Amino acid sequence: NAGVTQTPKFQVLKTGQSMTLQCAQDMNHNSMYWYRQDPGMGLRLIYYSASEGTTDKGEVPNGYNVSRLNKREFSLRLESAAPSQTSVYFCASSEAAEYNYGYTFGSGTRLTVV
Amino acid sequence: KQEVTQIPAALSVPEGENLVLNCSFTDSAIYNLQWFRQDPGKGLTSLLLIQSSQREQTSGRLNASLDKSSGRSTLYIAASQPGDSATYLCAVRRLTSYDKVIFGPGTSLSVIP
Numbered sequence: 001n002a003g004v005t006q007t008p009k010f011q012v013l014k015t016g017q018s019m020t021l022q023c024a025q026d027m028n029h030n031s032m033y034w035y036r037q038d039p040g041m042g043l044r045l046i047y048y049s050a051s052e053g054t055t056d057k058g059e060v061p062n063g064y065n066v067s068r069l070n071k072r073e074f075s076l077r078l079e080s081a082a083p084s085q086t087s088v089y090f091c092a093s094s095e096a097a098e099y100n101y102g103y104t105f106g107s108g109t110r111l112t113v114v
Numbered sequence: 115k116q117e118v119t120q121i122p123a124a125l126s127v128p129e130g131e132n133l134v135l136n137c138s139f140t141d142s143a144i145y146n147l148q149w150f151r152q153d154p155g156k157g158l159t160s161l162l163l164i165q166s167s168q169r170e171q172t173s174g175r176l177n178a179s180l181d182k183s184s185g186r187s188t189l190y191i192a193a194s195q196p197g198d199s200a201t202y203l204c205a206v207r208r209l210t211s212y213d214k215v216i217f218g219p220g221t222s223l224s225v226i227p
Contacts, residue, residue, distance in 0.1 A: 033215075043203070043217040058214065090157060102148045102163035103205070103215065107156060 002026050006091050006106035013081045013113045021076040021109050023091030031094040032074035033058075033103070034066060036087040043090070049074055081113045116141040116208050118218040126224040131194050135221045137187040137204035145207040147187050149178050152201045152220070161202075162189070166209075194225045 004025045013019055025032065034046040045058030049068040063085060065077045074093075078085060089109045095101040117140045127133050137147070146165045150158040162171045162178040164187065170179040177190040187204055203220040 042219045043205075045214055048214070092158075102146065102160055103158075104160065105150075105158040110155075 004091055004093055004104050004106035006089075006109050008109060009107065010110050011112070013078075013111065015081060015083060015113060017081050018077065018079050019081065019111075020078075021089055021091075021111075022073070023075065023106060024073045025091075025093040025104070026072065027093060027095070027104065028071070029093035029095050029104070030071070032068065033092040033094070034064075034074070034076045035090045035092065036060065037090060037108075038087050046076065046089075081111075083113045085111065086113045087111060116144075116206065116216045118204060118206055118216050120202075120204060120218040120221050122221060123219070124222040124224075126226060127194055128226050129194060129196060131225075132190070132192050133194055133223070135189040135191070135202050135223070137189070137218055139185045139187075139206050139216070141208065142182045142185055143209040144182065145209055147178075147180055148205045148207075148215075149176075149187075149189050150203045150205065152203060154200075158203065191223075194223075196225045196227050198225050199223055 007022045030051045033048040035043045037043050044060045046064050047066040049055045052071045055066050067075045091106040092103045094103050119138045121136045148163045149161040152158050164171045164180040175192040180187045201220040201222045205215045205217045207215045
């Protein structure tokens with residue numbers, strides 16, 4: 001019953017450091033997504049992958065890169081962390097992008113950049 | 115541009131009361147609408163998913179309705195319990211950009227024992 005698993009759960013970075021957030025799903029879903037959640041801003045889409053081998057920018061992609069490593073895994077990389085990237089990051093998956101399926105979310109990564 | 119709003123932003127009710135949370139969206143061209151629950155410091159848990167062709171979905175004490183033409187959805191919670199205290203978010207999946215789901219800001223619910 002793992003669903004969507006995110007690692008790490010918490011992370012503190014110094015400005016300029018890099019890190020990769022990992023996400024894996026075991027539901028054989030085709031589509032995967034990265035969101036950030038900030039107070040007063042709600043959930044905003046960073047990047048998504050409609051299917052293995054494809055990635056596209058969402059609403060707030062600047063400062064991030066993604067890799068769809070295989071069908072199960074979708075990672076988010078911060079190359080040079082900035083305080084503005086302090087947020088809670090959520091990974092989600094969906095069976096398919098073009099059909100009427102809902103989302104399953106991971107438990108989140110709480111990132112602080114100092 | 116699709117915008118999703120939720121009213122009220124916060125709600126406090128005594129235990130046992132029935133309550134309604136509202137979600138409005140500006141573009142009726144949607145695939146579906148999903149209601150989530152988020153506990154403090156936790157991820158989002160899916161509660162109900164309503165397809166665009168459906169009028170309502172029920173799960174236990176929860177009932178969600180969808181009126182696509184008016185751009186509205188409601189989440190009805192019957193006989194509320196303290197364990198229902200959480201933030202409830204609605205999200206719509208658009209037809210024109212099916213890979214992108216738009217979330218509402220959420221309603222923070224407190225059920226007082």
